[in-house]
Amino acid sequence: MTVSLTLRRPDDWHVHLRDGQMLAAVADATARQFARAIVMPNLKPPVTTAAAAAAYRDRIRAAVSPGLKFEPLMTCYLVDGIDSDELVRGHAQGIFTAAKLYPAHATTNSAHGVTDVRHIYPALEAMQRIGMPLLIHGEVTDHTVDIFDREAVFIERILKSVVADFPALKIVFEHITTKDAVDFVRDSGPNIAATITPHHLAINRNAMFEGGMRPHFYCLPVAKRELHRQALRQAATGGDPKFFLGTDSAPHAVETKESDCGCAGIYCAPLAIESYARVFEEEGALDRLEGFASEHGPRFYGLPLNPDFITLERVATPVPPRIPAAGTEIVPFHAGEVLDWRFVA
Numbered sequence: 001m002t003v004s005l006t007l008r009r010p011d012d013w014h015v016h017l018r019d020g021q022m023l024a025a026v027a028d029a030t031a032r033q034f035a036r037a038i039v040m041p042n043l044k045p046p047v048t049t050a051a052a053a054a055a056y057r058d059r060i061r062a063a064v065s066p067g068l069k070f071e072p073l074m075t076c077y078l079v080d081g082i083d084s085d086e087l088v089r090g091h092a093q094g095i096f097t098a099a100k101l102y103p104a105h106a107t108t109n110s111a112h113g114v115t116d117v118r119h120i121y122p123a124l125e126a127m128q129r130i131g132m133p134l135l136i137h138g139e140v141t142d143h144t145v146d147i148f149d150r151e152a153v154f155i156e157r158i159l160k161s162v163v164a165d166f167p168a169l170k171i172v173f174e175h176i177t178t179k180d181a182v183d184f185v186r187d188s189g190p191n192i193a194a195t196i197t198p199h200h201l202a203i204n205r206n207a208m209f210e211g212g213m214r215p216h217f218y219c220l221p222v223a224k225r226e227l228h229r230q231a232l233r234q235a236a237t238g239g240d241p242k243f244f245l246g247t248d249s250a251p252h253a254v255e256t257k258e259s260d261c262g263c264a265g266i267y268c269a270p271l272a273i274e275s276y277a278r279v280f281e282e283e284g285a286l287d288r289l290e291g292f293a294s295e296h297g298p299r300f301y302g303l304p305l306n307p308d309f310i311t312l313e314r315v316a317t318p319v320p321p322r323i324p325a326a327g328t329e330i331v332p333f334h335a336g337e338v339l340d341w342r343f344v345a
């Protein structure tokens with residue numbers, strides 16, 4: 001039995017680090033495991049200019065403990081009619097790695113999101129020209145569409161036309177949750193990829209209702225039925241370079257999750273690589289974890305692989321029920337469970 005695993009240091013291609021006290025509380029959880037992370041721009045107000053992104057990047061660097069080597073990769077929050085010159089300039093200055101499309105009201109702090117994808121077509125044109133990736137929260141926000149169908153309907157109504165209109169645009173379909181998304185990405189050209197979270201590999205929608213309401217398993221896009229989880233596991237562990245690691249770690253204070261209108265998001269950063277390792281081991285694919293976690297992402301983004309390595313040891317690792325943060329607590333993913341692997345360095 002494998003007792004220790006050495007991997008090229010991974011990157012997280014989708015994370016929410018928040019700001020202020022919460023940023024200070026969560027930054028190290030990501031920075032200790034990952035060399036780089038694509039940081040989501042859905043702050044209040046959202047990060048829509050290169051100056052705001054550079055300032056946020058400085059706050060993240062200041063929040064990470066000295067001794068941890070970590071590079072935040074910044075994203076621009078796309079809004080209706082956004083200035084494409086600002087995107088091009090920010091990208092050329094090395095501030096914006098990518099830009100993020102949130103359909104308006106799709107998730108946490110997305111009220112400023114795009115109301116019609118045609119309103120950002122000039123920006124997409126510019127991004128296609130300069131090779132800047134578009135990151136997509138792929139759900140329609142039409143409330144007549146069942147919440148479990150919003151990703152599949154997004155592919156049909158919006159994503160297919162964006163791909164047809166911008167055939168060379170690099171697109172990352174973020175935190176995919178359905179077999180429909182897996183099939184779409186697999187059948188598209190090499191410029192279309194997807195990130196997959198640890199929680200969507202581990203739980204299906206029943207987890208939210210196991211013996212009662214379980215708000216800590218509520219995230220967006222919401223977990224789907226088992227056949228979709230199985231498709232995601234095959235995609236992640238199958239070695240296809242179009243699929244790579246993105247935790248979508250999204251910390252919320254416990255009282256905002258356990259409420260009459262609880263926030264969407266799962267805080268999976270503290271044991272992220274351990275959680276993925278469990279899935280890959282269950283699928284008999286531990287030898288493919290490094291590709292998914294550390295190689296496919298940088299190759300898609302056109303960035304170098306990290307030069308250093310991490311080690312995981314096989315040791316029973318209890319996950320705390322709560323983690324103190326920002327004067328309150330966060331309930332992490334796998335709270336109260338015991339994982340088989342532990343990140344050591």
Ligand SMILES: [Zn+2]
Pocket residue numbers: 014015016040175248250
């Ligand atoms: Zn997210």
